[in-house]
Each structure stands twice: as C-alpha cells, then as structure tokens.
Amino acid sequence: MARSSGLLERKQARACRAAPDVMPSLVQAAKDTSYICQQAFRNRRWNCSSIERAPNYTPELLSGTREQAFVYAMSAAAAVWRLARGCALGNLAACSCATPPRREPPSPSALIASSSLTSRSVSFDAMSARNSFKWGGCGDDVRSASRMAKRFLQGSSAPGSGSTSKFMHAVNMHNNRAGRRAVEQSLTLECKCHGVSGSCSVRTCWRGLDSKGPAAAAIRLFRKYSTAAEVRPKTGSRLPPLYHHDNLLYTTKSPDYCLPDKKRGSLGTIGRQCNGSSSGYEGCEYLCCGRGHVTKTREILERCECKYISCCYSVKCKTCKNIITTYECN
Incomplete structure (x- = not known):
C-alpha cells in the first residue's frame, strides 16, 4: 500500500x-x-x-x-x-x-578521568589489576x-x-x-561496578548511546x-x-x-513572532529581515496566590491580570 x-x-x-x-x-x-x-x-x-x-x-x-x-x-x-x-x-x-570491541577496555586511569564514572567509591588497588575490567553488558x-x-x-x-x-x-x-x-x-563508554562493599574489584564496560x-x-x-x-x-x-x-x-x-x-x-517571515530584546537569530532585526515589526499587548487573567484551606479541603485563589507583550514581523 x-x-x-x-x-x-x-x-x-x-x-x-x-x-x-x-x-x-x-x-x-x-x-x-x-x-x-x-x-x-x-x-x-x-x-x-x-x-x-x-x-x-x-x-x-x-x-x-x-x-x-x-x-x-x-x-x-x-x-x-x-x-x-x-x-x-x-x-x-x-x-x-553489540559485539564487544576487540581492543581491551580502557585503562583504570582513563576510566577515572571519564565522565561516565559513577560517584561510588573506588578501590584503586583493585582498579590497578589488569583483569579488573571486562567488556560486557548490552x-x-x-x-x-x-x-x-x-x-x-x-x-x-x-x-x-x-x-x-x-x-x-x-x-x-x-x-x-x-x-x-x-x-x-x-557512542559513550558506560561502566558498572561490581565487588564487595563497593570495592569495584570488577568493572563491566560497554559502549552505549x-x-x-x-x-x-x-x-x-x-x-x-x-x-x-x-x-x-x-x-x-x-x-x-x-x-x-x-x-x-x-x-x-x-x-x-x-x-x-x-x-x-521560501515561506517568508511575515507574521513570525520574534524577540524584541535579542540581537541573535531570534531577534526582530534578523528574523524580520530589516522590515520592522509590530508590538502587540494583551491582557490575560490567571489564577494566583493560591492557598490550601485545610478545614474545607479546598484551594482558594485570587485572579491576577498579566500583560503579555509579543512582537510580530512586518
């Protein structure tokens, strides 16, 4: 179909x-x-x-x-x-x-510097062992x-x-x-620590997205x-x-x-909303291509200063007026 x-x-x-x-x-x-x-x-x-x-x-x-x-x-x-x-x-x-990489896992020093390490305490003596690291996981x-x-x-x-x-x-x-x-x-290196009392005697590593x-x-x-x-x-x-x-x-x-x-x-930018205070891509000068823009304001009513009334299991709010200003490209 x-x-x-x-x-x-x-x-x-x-x-x-x-x-x-x-x-x-x-x-x-x-x-x-x-x-x-x-x-x-x-x-x-x-x-x-x-x-x-x-x-x-x-x-x-x-x-x-x-x-x-x-x-x-x-x-x-x-x-x-x-x-x-x-x-x-x-x-x-x-x-x-994924099939584990052919090369050996990174050295302990590389893993210590890696941002993928967890905050768990690590036994440096255990980490220094060559067989402390292995490819695994999924x-x-x-x-x-x-x-x-x-x-x-x-x-x-x-x-x-x-x-x-x-x-x-x-x-x-x-x-x-x-x-x-x-x-x-x-792809980033991810590792999981194994061992008694956080000793990290074995660390399983894999490459993930x-x-x-x-x-x-x-x-x-x-x-x-x-x-x-x-x-x-x-x-x-x-x-x-x-x-x-x-x-x-x-x-x-x-x-x-x-x-x-x-x-x-090209659809043009006429009518697109822009940022009147920015000089970047979203700013009116760039987005409106120098044609200028119009400023529009509108008043909206919103619930505000809400309080929970414990005796009645209800919420009591006031009504506030907010002025919203928008800018549109000419």
Missing part, C-alpha cells in the same frame, strides 16, 4: 517486506527527525515547518540546499539511533547487543543499525537519469552517511550545517575527491527565506 501510494520506492518496499519488524523504528525515526529539525531551527528564518509535508517536499528540500543536507543527515541519524535501541531491546530479529549495536538504515534509506533512487540528478543523489547519500557517522561518534536520543547526534549535525561545503560535479555524476565523509554537502545556495517564494520553497 505504501509502495502504491508513493510513500516508498521499490527497493524500500522490498526492504520493508524482508524485515517488517524494523518499520516501527523507522516510523519513530521519521517523527524524531521532524521534531528535532523544527526545534533546532525554530528561531531561524527557515524553521523546518515544511518537513511536515513529507514525502511531498517543497523546493528547498529538493534542490540541494544546506537545509536539505541537514534533513537527509538527520533522518539517517534518527534511523540508526532507533534501530540500535531496537536491537538492544530485542525487538529486531536481525540484531541484538552495548548498542550501531554497526548493524547503520547497515539496516543504509539499506533502507539508500534504497531511494535518483530522481532522474541525467548526470545532474545522479550527482544530486550522490550528495544525498553522502549526507545520509554523515548522519550515520554522527551516531557512531555519539546517549539517553538524550537522536538529539545527541543532532547537535553534531547542526554544527556541520553551519560549515557545510558547496560542491559541483567534476566528472559525470561522481562527487569531487577529498571531501571528508563527516561533512555536510550542498549544491545550491539557499534563499534568504525573508519573503514568500514558492519556486524556491
């Missing part, structure tokens, strides 16, 4: 049929991407509201802009995070806990999750057969990979959004060499998003 309605392409529908248990994770990843993107850009001229129209994207998410690069990378990062958690929770048949299987996400997300085909379309597809796939890499780089969810990877990707590199095809549809796989790439300069322009996917 999703295939016939255009929500999934042929290769994606095939991947869905082959592993239907991954779909709930991918659906949640799509919701994560929408929420995180709108939160990250809520104070920018482009506020990611157009992502709600997926898969019927507006031009700014189809023409190779920085914004498109972020959305592609974030969707991949969210997919990897959700799939990795699904693996660790035993919800997916194709994976479970680490997040980011490698398997990344492989599954890649299979699904890169199942989308190039929008056309020309060299330009193929090049755009190559850029999108590069940004997908950058998103997956952002999750891999978000941040409890903040895909937002941890989003912080990395938002920084990369600001430093994204513009690329042009050199030969055929291939990407130019020497572009680091962690960078975000774009092919088309973004509009300034100040005024409505359907052809370029």
Whole structure:
C-alpha cells in the first residue's frame, strides 16, 4: 500500500517486506527527525515547518540546499539511533547487543578521568589489576543499525537519469552517511561496578548511546550545517575527491527565506513572532529581515496566590491580570 501510494520506492518496499519488524523504528525515526529539525531551527528564518509535508517536499528540500543536507543527515541519524535501541531491546530479529570491541577496555586511569564514572567509591588497588575490567553488558549495536538504515534509506533512487540528478543523489547519500557517522561518534563508554562493599574489584564496560536520543547526534549535525561545503560535479555524476565523509554537502545556495517564494520553497517571515530584546537569530532585526515589526499587548487573567484551606479541603485563589507583550514581523 505504501509502495502504491508513493510513500516508498521499490527497493524500500522490498526492504520493508524482508524485515517488517524494523518499520516501527523507522516510523519513530521519521517523527524524531521532524521534531528535532523544527526545534533546532525554530528561531531561524527557515524553521523546518515544511518537513511536515513529507514525502511531498517543497523546493528547498529538493534542490540541494544546506537545509536539505541537514534533513537527509538527520533522518539517517534518527534511523540508526532507533534501530540500535531496537536491537538492544530485542525487538529486531536481525540484531541484538553489540559485539564487544576487540581492543581491551580502557585503562583504570582513563576510566577515572571519564565522565561516565559513577560517584561510588573506588578501590584503586583493585582498579590497578589488569583483569579488573571486562567488556560486557548490552552495548548498542550501531554497526548493524547503520547497515539496516543504509539499506533502507539508500534504497531511494535518483530522481532522474541525467548526470545532474545522479550527482544530486550522490550528495544525498553522502549526507545520509554523515548522519550515520554522527551516531557512531555519539557512542559513550558506560561502566558498572561490581565487588564487595563497593570495592569495584570488577568493572563491566560497554559502549552505549546517549539517553538524550537522536538529539545527541543532532547537535553534531547542526554544527556541520553551519560549515557545510558547496560542491559541483567534476566528472559525470561522481562527487569531487577529498571531501571528508563527516561533512555536510550542498549544491545550491539557499534563499534568504525573508519573503514568500514558492519556486524556491521560501515561506517568508511575515507574521513570525520574534524577540524584541535579542540581537541573535531570534531577534526582530534578523528574523524580520530589516522590515520592522509590530508590538502587540494583551491582557490575560490567571489564577494566583493560591492557598490550601485545610478545614474545607479546598484551594482558594485570587485572579491576577498579566500583560503579555509579543512582537510580530512586518
């Protein structure tokens, strides 16, 4: 049904049929991407509201802009995070806990300096023993999750057969990979202490994902959004060499998003609320593009100074008037 309605392409529908248990994770990843993107850009001229129209994207998410690069990378990062958690929770048949690293666990001195240590007292004599540390627990299987996400997300085909379309597809796939890499780089060392009376004679360590969810990877990707590199095809549809796989790439300069322009996917900022006392991105000067703003005040009535009346098991409140001031772009 999703295939016939255009929500999934042929290769994606095939991947869905082959592993239907991954779909709930991918659906949640799509919701994560929408929420995180709108939160990250809520104070920018482009506020990611157009992502709600997926898969019927507006031009700014189809023409190779920085914004498109972020959305592609974030969707991949969210997919990897959700799939990795699904693996660790035993919800997916194709994976479970991560295979322990081949290298030995970190030295005791490295663990002492690590922020992942608990506040429990540690016996330094016990920690100095070589066998005090071992890999264990259930680490997040980011490698398997990344492989599954890649299979699904890169199942989308190039929008056309020309060299330009193929090049755009190559850029999108590069940004997908950058998103997956952002999750891999978000893995942190977690350890649990074992021993009599807090002696920590044995410490079990594993590598896990941040409890903040895909937002941890989003912080990395938002920084990369600001430093994204513009690329042009050199030969055929291939990407130019020497572009680091962690960078975000774009092919088309973004509009300034100040005024409505359907052809370029700009909704404009007319009517957007801004901060009248800020000089940052959310400030009226920047958000309103120098057009000025109007100040609006309204009075609201709220309950205040509430007191609990013990004799009657009731709460008695006063009614207070509050003045709310808002600023809207012209």
